[in-house]
Amino acid sequence: NAGVTQTPKFQVLKTGQSMTLQCAQDMNHNSMYWYRQDPGMGLRLIYYSASEGTTDKGEVPNGYNVSRLNKREFSLRLESAAPSQTSVYFCASSEARTGNTEAFFGQGTRLTVV
């Protein structure tokens, strides 16, 4: 049972380049999330999708776009990468947006923008 799978695990980009971080879950969850983790700042929500077909901005959405491709997949795109986007990115999924369900996390993508 893979759970939440993120690709790639590591990536180095040059300033201005674009890329898409992929996330897929095999638990038939409805809700999915993208976070960035920076030292001393915890996890900050970039975007979330409460259910298939919906997406909403989180705390730090600027510079990012998302696509909820289907129930399984939720991708995060950086159109023009900046050094400030150097971070560890985590995808998570949850069975439902409320109720007795917790979020499960992927292993993370370490992104460096030079």
Place this chain on the structure above:
Amino acid sequence: AQSVSQHNHHVILSEAASLELGCNYSYGGTVNLFWYVQYPGQHLQLLLKYFSGDPLVKGIKGFEAEFIKSKFSFNLRKPSVQWSDTAEYFCAVRNNTGKLIFGQGTTLQVKP
């Protein structure tokens, strides 16, 4: 706006000491509350969660947390920490739209 505040950023304890990590949130509606742990180099794992009922919840590895609605708090406790508890701890709050917000995290270092 919904927010989560963890009071302690870095805590250093000796083995067998008691632990209490503070967490306060700001949101007036119904919330679900969580504590997650991140061991070095790993992803986040759930320690415990609160949805309703008994405000004192027990999680894995001897951790517990108490929800005090009037104080908007959800503090994490453990009576006796072990060296293996060295990790970063995150409090999180989810509102009824599904938005899941985390605190800044607390790094716990347990000295053997």
